[in-house]
Amino acid sequence: MLGALSAFPAMAIDMYLPGMPVMAEDLRADPGLVQLTVTVFVAGLAVGQVVAGPLSDAWGRRPLLVCGLITFVVGSLACLVVPTVGWLITARVVQSLGAAAATVLSRAVVRDHFEGSAMTRFLSTLMLVNGVATIVAPVVGGQLLGVAPWRAVFLVLAVVGAALLLLVVLRLPESLPQERRQPAHLGASLRTFAQVCRDVSYLRYVLAAALMFASLFAYISGSSFVLQEIYGLSAQQYSVVFAVNALGIALLGQANTLLVGRVAGEHTLLGVSLGIGTVAGLGVLVSTLADLPLATLLVCLFLVVSMLGPVLANATSLAMAPHASSAGAAASVQGVLQYLVGGLVASTMAALGEASAVAMGAAIFLSAAAALLVFSSRRRESGPARRRERAAGAEHAVVQGSIPSCRCGRTVAEAAPSATC
Structure with a gap:
């Protein structure tokens, strides 16, 4: 549902x-x-x-x-x-x-x-449903x-x-629950937004996700013309390519549910996904610049588009973890940034016109590279902020009504202040 x-x-x-x-x-x-x-x-x-x-x-x-x-x-x-x-x-x-x-x-x-990891797995499942819906x-x-x-x-x-x-x-x-709700007036809402936007870690994660999302907008805006008019695919062949790439988002999102908390944490998987997406984006740009075979371009497109599944799931989980009482505001800021940045990229491509495959390749690569750069620019933060981020990546889940526990047997509330679990 x-x-x-x-x-x-x-x-x-x-x-x-x-x-x-x-x-x-x-x-x-x-x-x-x-x-x-x-x-x-x-x-x-x-x-x-x-x-x-x-x-x-x-x-x-x-x-x-x-x-x-x-x-x-x-x-x-x-x-x-x-x-x-x-x-x-x-x-x-x-x-x-x-x-x-x-x-x-x-x-x-x-x-x-x-x-924690349970939230990331559930968000990955949402990405699976989104990928299927797109197909x-x-x-x-x-x-x-x-x-x-x-x-x-x-x-x-x-x-x-x-x-x-x-x-x-x-x-x-x-x-x-009622006790976790915010006051229902404009001043309180603005303070909630300000609190969310002052969280440097949150902004880093949501901006990285938004920039990677922009690479998808660049692909959607330019791929139809590039693949059909320049590379000669028919409408039916293009629809197959579009479906395969959308399926890649779903499959990589599902793979993320199997890996997170078992093989690696959200932060590591996010970095790896952004790295692969950036390299693949560079491959798209080089393919269009050097007029490489269509197969090379399609493989690179598949990789960069598919990485959106794990990137959005892990970035969303890490960004929203410290904002339990303001999850609605945190989710809304992320959604607005995604569509704002994506819309700017799509509008820029439209202004450049449809005549260049290089424009699509450059937009995809620059968006993915910017996402990786933002993710990598970790500032040294205060002790409490760093502890919140480490606690957000802990490999445990909280289901409302249960008492969450860490692997050491202590509750999350007991373990998080020391961040030694």
Whole structure:
């Protein structure tokens, strides 16, 4: 259920992409205006996360999830009946606000229940679901277009939203107890944001994740033209490449669940993943500069895209670990940074035009290299901050209602101050 909630953006964007040309024709609209429905959706995701995260820290996760899902269903139904592209853009904004609440609160709920390696494993599972959704959504959308009008896509999204709303109401208990909630007023929310943003370790992890996420935006923005127009792949062949790379995100995310806490900790796995992604990004750039065989480019693309699975899971776990009482705000800042940095990279590529494979390669490499650089720039921090970071990477889990213990037999509260476990 949480995986499906976190995959709302992928479903709501990827499922209707195959129908955009038909939408423009049916609504008698300029294709650029139809493409704007994607832009406003991404902007709504950013704004919605800023609002939903802190509110959930004050009012609880469940009420905000219910409101978000209702908003998503209403927005989807509005997309189903819009008469003009202007109304479609408006409906997509409403839909995006609901999707934002779902995706940011799914991470907050995970933080409420788990910490340490258990949280990382669960977040890796969310990445698996996201990867599968990225593969399945365009296929479902394309198949629907073969048998129904483009509006049927939004009917399916409304049904999915309604089903998840029912599951949340019936099966998802509140994960944030009253005693851990923040005061429900603007000043308190701003102080919570300030507290989160003053955490240097948190900012390092979320910025590294956002920069790596930007490499995915660069790939999505440029790969269609580069692989089809320059390297000569057909639309069907390109869809296979896209699906394989999305599957790589899911598989590497799942591999991360098997490795974390058993073979290595989150910090080590994050560094290795960023290193591999940077080397692979360099391979993409060199492939485009030197006109290397297509197979070389595809292998490098697969590696850099696949690393997003373990990078997001480990970085999110490490970033959110010290922020149990402000998980909503912490998750919202991360979400906004991801889409902001990714949007800047995609906009830069759009300004450069579609004529250069080198632009895609450079954007992918520079994003991955910047992520590795940010991750590597560890400042010497004060004792308490360093102890919090070490405690965040400890190999144990906390399930609400149980007494967490370290391998030495002491509780986390007893072990963390000395950080000797």
